């Protein structure tokens with residue numbers, strides 16, 4: 001079990017570089033619950049959790065269902081002097097579909113609905129075969145990389161805080177009631193937090209590689225998972 | 227994970243003549259263009275990458291000026307009979323304080339003024355000192371600042387969402403209506419551009435030219 005035999009300083013085989021400080025580390029299989037930190041900057045390199053793939057798939061499905069509710073159920077109800085207006089996010093999007101502000105509304109909808117749903121879908125696509133011990137689907141690596149690129153741009157949690165601020169701003173103008181969609185969004189945040197706890201990119205990359213996504217064949221040499 | 231727990235000198239991928247993938251961590255020979263594992267482009271950690279940081283930074287700063295000068299939203303009551311009011315970001319904060327909503331005023335002020343300005347300063351400073359000699363402690367501080375900037379930048383979008391929600395939901399027509407102003411768009415763009423600027427910054431530059439020994443002999447391994 002000598003790591004020195006597996007590493008190759010000319011091709012980089014068996015090595016991992018910290019994405020934050022470039023320090024080289026020898027790849028080692030971690031047990032669930034262990035944490036690998038960078039020896040130089042102290043950043044977390046890998047933190048596998050037992051059963052993480054199944055949990056992530058379940059959480060992704062949950063978030064997709066919640067997002068459906070969040071889009072089509074009433075979000076806020078507002079009334080003043082007898083004139084009331086209940087609207088879903090979908091209705092809001094439709095109402096602005098022909099205005100000059102269409103780009104802004106479109107961008108907002110993408111950030112709070114489109115990207116979270118797409119990320120959940122990509123994660124399910126990547127992880128389902130891996131959780132079942134099968135070979136990953138085609139382009140699984142690209143799917144997972146894109147889902148990671150989208151992470152900072154999916155802003156459902158910021159949107160909920162924005163809603164709270166908006167409620168207080170409008171409180172003087174009219175009476176506002178929170179609709180079921182608002183609570184779906186709040187639940188989404190909890191799901192996202194749980195999902196982040198199970199997420200370990202390094203483990204997923206290793207799993208994609210080990211499960212036989214065609215790379216340069218180095219995964220055979222490392223002989224993970226038997 | 228490495229070096230068997232001994233406080234051995236750290237070897238960086240760059241020093242070893244290798245290239246690490248920023249997306250998945252896999253290490254490749256230096257002449258590689260893309261990572262075979264994840265498909266990401268491989269970028270060497272040098273100061274040339276800072277041009278992109280500065281370009282997005284400038285774009286974000288340019289958009290931040292109209293975001294503060296123009297109204298964020300326009301409120302109309304009774305179809306203008308009771309008058310309409312326009313509010314820039316700062317006027318909105320003042321208005322909130324006027325009605326006694328100090329906590330919300332602080333949230334909005336921090337999200338749309340303090341965070342963007344601090345972010346511009348932090349990214350500019352990081353880009354200026356990147357690759358310059360530093361002590362290990364300074365490098366740790368800079369990395370911490372970078373992580374904070376990366377984490378907090380997206381929260382500036384709050385004010386854009388507030389305007390979008392308000393204008394969308396207060397479609398009471400003849401009773402009251404709220405419309406987004408031009409500042410909403412330029413503020414959203416400013417936040418997006420600064421996020422791109424922060425993402426283009428390569429944190430590995432912080433550590434370039436540092437002595438290659440771990441900080442202390444004992445720490446570094448879990």
Ligand SMILES: [Zn+2]
Nearest residue numbers: 247250261264
């Ligand atoms: Zn990679």
